[in-house]
Amino acid sequence: MPHESNIVRPEGPEAPHAFDIIPLKPRNGTLDARCPVCQGYGEWNVEIDLISFRCKRAICERCHGAGWVETGADPLVLPDIELSDGRPKWVVRYVPRQDVAEGEDGDGLVAP
Numbered sequence: 001m002p003h004e005s006n007i008v009r010p011e012g013p014e015a016p017h018a019f020d021i022i023p024l025k026p027r028n029g030t031l032d033a034r035c036p037v038c039q040g041y042g043e044w045n046v047e048i049d050l051i052s053f054r055c056k057r058a059i060c061e062r063c064h065g066a067g068w069v070e071t072g073a074d075p076l077v078l079p080d081i082e083l084s085d086g087r088p089k090w091v092v093r094y095v096p097r098q099d100v101a102e103g104e105d106g107d108g109l110v111a112p
Contacts, residue, residue, distance in 0.1 A: 006050040013037060013060070018044040021053050025067030032071040035063035042067035064095070 010018040025042045034040035038060040048055040059065040064078055076095040081088050 004051050007047060008050060009047050010045050013039070013041075013044045017048055017050070020045060020048055020050075021055070022057070027068050028066070030070075030077065031063075031066060031068035033069055035060055035067055035069050037062040038067060040067040 008017050010016065012018065019039075019041050022041050022043060022045070024040045035042070038044060041060075042063060042065040043057045043059050045055045046058045060067075063069050064076065066078075070076055078093045078095060080091050080093040082091050083089070
């Protein structure tokens with residue numbers, strides 16, 4: 001049986017309802033500051049039903065879903081899955097900081 005719905009589609013992290021029912025990500029100890037794009041959530045709603053709270057989410061590309069960013073020159077370390085001999089295998093992926101050479105934008109965070 002269908003249920004009532006009130007679906008909204010936030011256009012980005014600045015939109016109303018973008019962070020409804022999404023908790024802030026805890027700092028994991030290796031990253032320095034909250035992400036300037038998602039403000040520490042790591043993701044936001046791209047579609048949400050305000051009655052049932054079913055939603056579709058987008059992962060923040062700036063912090064890779066961690067909610068926190070590295071402000072120094074260290075590479076980001078992310079867990080990942082890749083295929084090895086046709087089977088999934090957990091690996092550690094190092095994402096180089098391409099924006100480090102661009103300099104800081106005055107707020108202590110490196111510009112994206």
